[in-house]
Amino acid sequence: MTLFIHNTLSRKKEAFEPLNPDHVGIYVCGPTVYDYAHIGNARPVVVFDVLTRLLRRFYPKVTYVRNITDIDDKINAASRETGEDIRSITDRTAKVYHDDMAALGALPPDVEPRATDHVAQMITMTEQLIETGNAYEAEGHVLFNVPSMPEYGRLSGHSRDELIAGARIDVAPYKKDPADFVLWKPSDADTPGWDSPWGRGRPGWHIECSAMSQEYLGTEFDIHGGGQDLIFPHHENELAQSRCANHSDRMAKYWMHNGYLMAEGEKMSKSLGNFYTVHDLLDEFPGEAIRLALLQTHYRQPMDFTKDGIADARRTLDKWHRIAGDVTAAGEDMPQDLIDALSDDLNTPKAIAELHRLAGKGTDNARRALKAGANFMGLMGETADDWFKWSPATASDVDEAAIDALITERNDARANKDFTRADEIRDQLTAQGIVLEDAAGGTTWKRG
């Protein structure tokens, strides 16, 4: 079995051949922790979660690194606005991020480095870039000199000339070349800063991922992932920094990028009110339904994320849980067709189709395979019973004993053909968001 992945560097699907089959390394750009993650931020988390699960199936050791960006001018701005301490903002936001991503069924990364813990490494790399002649100091800034790297632009497909021609902002006067970008910048007294050979300051955005990926995965590693919008400038600049500092031909062997996401047919924007945060969606829907909705579209496709889509996904999971019941799946139950689909550049929609196929078969083997495959994709992680009793955060608390009592009363009424009373009870519970289902084995309830 060969794993194929689309490599942004070649813009082709390639067979994955790890640098070292005994230890695969993957780095994914994580969040800047100044605000709750929106659904667009969740897509790469879920996509690369599936990828790491797959890599772990194929290789004995996988190190998954996903950073937390806690040095950023947006964080600084938020702190100035609200008066909340920076560390408090970043800790609080990171905590919510962890909870939200866990609710989506994403396993935590093996290493989750924070930028603030790696400033020394960033300074070292910046010094190296000055030594190699790829960077220079100017007015307290250190800038990467783009013309010093002939292959700059290979990842994004932009040439330096095009970038300059298309530039929409004024070029800072201290730049040698209009395309040069910041490695280090000075901080004033009110802004977080660290001592450096160039005075008190803070790192530019791109250098953190260069420094931290190297710290945990080495100068060359297997896969670097993130959203498509990171290809330029973030990943292009990371690549330039790391390669030049290390005199290396490459940084990551494979670069993977997930497609962008819209909400309800429109570009997500706060002004349009269609800016879904994961945190808010989790009040309305089970996390696994959101996860399945995200996986229903292939990761490189643009995606229109809708609440209807989550509701659909939820009904699908309802059905699968009804079919699988409480079977337990073992390793040998894993459906090979599902693994094959995922191995073809993470074809999750095809893998999901395979789960549908198993759901329709009706045999015990198929039920176990359904559960095993769903579990592998981070779905159906709880019992059917727990799944059906999930309730939205807005729902009022319901007394389960009272429900059971009403069910008993209704069944007595039904036995006596008192269907008026039976329907009253159904309506009463429906009004509370409780749905009753009469089956051969008795009456069960779930939250609507």
Add this chain to the structure above:
RNA sequence: GGCGCGAUGGCGGAGUGGCUACGCAGCGGCCUGCAAAGCCGUGUACGCCGGUUCGAGUCCGGCUCGCGCCUCCA
């Protein structure tokens, strides 16, 4: 303006030179006190215009529309 991605049935969404994707919704039927679930059957597609081919959603060219990026902003 430059670079890139996308366009499949009512909706979601794979696929790929010739053979039903699949799911949801719809319609007809069975079952059911009601409801749900389940079962059987069933219709609808490949943005537009050319070209290559015995044959094209599938390859080539052009066009239209949508979206992303074009530097200190993840």
